[in-house]
Amino acid sequence: MSETTRYQHFIGGEHVAPTSGEYFPSINPATRNVLYEAARGGADDIDRAVRSARATFEDPAWRDLSQTKRGHLLRRLGDLIGENAEELARMESSDNGKLLREMRGQLAGLPEYYLYYAGLADKIHGSVIPTSDRSVLNYTKREPLGVVGAITPWNSPLTLTTSKLAPALSVGNTVVIKPSEYTSATVLRLAELVLEAGFPPGAVNVVTGFGAEAGQALADHRDIAKISFTGSTATGARIAANTASRFIGSTLELGGKSPNIVFEDANVANAAMGVVAGIFAAAGQTCIAGSRVFAHRSVYDELLERVTERARTIKIGDPLDEATELGPLAFEDQRDKVAGYVDLGRSEGAKVLTGGNATDAGLGGFFYEPTVLVDVDNDMRVVREEIFGPVAAIMPFETEEEVVRLANDTEYGLAAGVWTSNLSRAHRVADRLEAGTIWINTYRAMSPMSPRQGFKNSGVGVEHGTETIKEYTRLKSVWVNTSEDPVADPFVLRS
Template identity: 50%
Template sequence: MQRFNNLIGGVSTPPVSGQWMPSLDPYKNENWCEIPDSGPADVDKAVAAARQAFESPAWAGLSATARGALLRRMGDLITENAQRLAELEVRDNGKLLNEMLLQLRTIPQWFYYYAGLADKVEGAVLPIDKADQFVYTSWEPLGVVAAITAWNSPLLLLTWKIAPGLAAGNTFVVKPSEFTSTSTLAFAELFEQAGFPPGVVNVVCGTGQRTGAPLVAHPDVAKVAFTGSDGAGKAINQAAAGMLKKVTLELGGKSPNIVFADADLDAALAGVASGIFAAAGQTCIAGSRLLLQRSVHDQFLEKLRNMMQGVRIGDPFDPETQIGPIANRPQYDKVLTCINEAREEGAEVFWGGKALEHPSGGLFVEPTIFTAVDNASVLAQREVFGPVLAVIPFEDEAEAVQIANGSRYGLAAGVWTQDMPRAFRMSKALQAGTVWINTYRAVNFMAPFGGYKDSGLGRENGQEMIKAYLQPKTVWINNSTQPPGNPFVMRLN
């Protein structure tokens, strides 16, 4: 069985404890490799390497333009290695090779974008009303950043953190999910090839408890950038707050996908299917609540039934496959538990509703659609993170907004309508960090991404997000040749 090591200070490093953990291929439901089961000692080594790199002239002495050149080279290397990296992700999490290849061929755009921004962050000279003072501001990196990523799109989610963070001049310790670590380890090796000094990017593998918690609590970590569940995010935020660390948290969602009667129903159908069944529903932006206007409720569900009859479920490496397996055993069990609980609550199974026996023995769950769903029910309020859709009817625009906003989450929302004034009203009324009109599940390096309410803190992507990895400094220079005033009084004017 193939065995992977941590990457610390540019060196492939086995865990201090000598302990390893298996990584599962969810399509075959069998272990295919081993990753380090790291602990606090490994975290200490990685943070020390990142701290040393942050302070070394090899990194700290680089100009912002030089950092941008390294990021551009990294983008080129990702393109050259896209096939290998995509295949590792598919082996670890069962997502479609079609999607993983698309992600890996697009990820370089983030590196090119932030490479261009690296030397565009400018301070300012302040027009202070004191003739004898010269005052200016500059932006400086934070230091060591802990990046903790989820298992559904490991490299895309890491890129959202590491591209702006490196452009800003920080160094990183990355803790990937224990379910999907191999692609991150292979990805991290490319940084040295691109010319980054050793220790600028380090990777320690392991569980949240043994590896993630000591990383968050480490005194030399200045910021934590996390993608994952809201429960884990709240625990990280609480731990970081006790040490006044900065955080960026991209957490869960229970996003509404709202279809009005005047919508192009065929386009909406594709958007609804994409929103909940792409990636087997294992996305934070999954449109897991389908809000249907009553006048088209039955018609739309019939269209959805017809579509589901032709869906291809199976091998994620097969280009004809449309839905792959659930990524890991705990998530598989959780999805099936949620389906059973929804039945007990009184929701009605319109389609699917059980585990799918597949010849591969993989972790498959039937795409499942529930009707007769109350928006106050557990099914409508809890993030399932699987191919489970809750259908809720509504009468008019006001009720649609009320239902959509009736959730502790606020990551994303979709609206399907050909009434543009309504589209603008809905985009303003919906409590969500991203609102898609007549499309769904679209992201871009230029577009800020993040959530309202329990869906997180801060944003990722976009021009301003580089400042989430910087801190301002104000410098005062006294030009006066006159004796100072009263030394016991603050100078306010």
């Protein structure tokens, strides 16, 4: 990528210039240098992409393709991603500032998502339902929805696009993707690999641009059968209202303010590393960030010392450097948002134990120091609102009952961590925590086989696992009268 690179939309298997003729720059957050320009899409571009996707969905070449052959295409796509992993990792690291070493890890595991749904493709079936009339056959079948609109974020573009794309394609849908305006490049490259894998043109289309223009047009389009969105709770609420008014489905993976709980019998050294991983990995720019840390008072000082000391030694710098442990925030407004929240925390009475400053790390970029806040309570805005940056608020607690109450006292319910050596307590607390994913003595573990769902304001619907197949299919019930006898009373309901 360079400042002279200009990316077009990808529609119907071709690179297509924007109707407006306009482009916008993408900035390397580590250096502020322009990486490339991307097409600025609007309603006309979205309409073209949806029409292309709809035509492919109705084309017998895709519609009548066997489930097993769809699985073969997904396997080939997974293989191509693996073959191009280094290129994709470097592109994404430059685009959003994630560590290259982390992106290499993500890319190593990304083909597994496609392989998983490839294996699942020909195992999606209905069932035969018993009826009181033995001459009537009733069976169910799952069918694809049609054209799925996917609106994806900037923090993990390839992984979070894959969470939508792989299951949607496995059941026979076609897809139009609107990636974040901050991270268009890797999603466009992924669309090229989809075509190279053998999927028909129009099966996957990408329109780049801004949320208020391209994203809104996609969510509003009359031929979209479903919207799958990952992003802020406020935007998700608008999409939910929009789709509900049109009686189409939506899967929404939204914000979080996840608790990470350390009990008195925990391995404190391991728990401290779990806290660090939960909030400082990916510079805290993850919806599952363990941003509220609760430590039992008997281990509070030790945990605080360990986390603070590690935070002070985290190496900030170029995300392409293998030695770097913390890269930049993805864009300037996000860095400013994080800085604003830390200043708000100070005004609320919080003490900054370490960090608390913006920096350019000598590169000119949008960096923010790993920050630990203490003297905080669960009522402060800095503790209640999602910051989406490397800021941990650490609080003591006395009893299990108290910490469960505090952990659940939030509008979010995406994830939670529990650190304890007491197996009974681990299961007991996991049962009581109001979150869709609970990690015990670990954090940030993920698999395509394991479903995840947000509770409360963290979202609607399921991603990953077999359960997500229901998100991308509709259920049809078929009744067949096998009897040749004359029809009985036409005014009596048959069963």
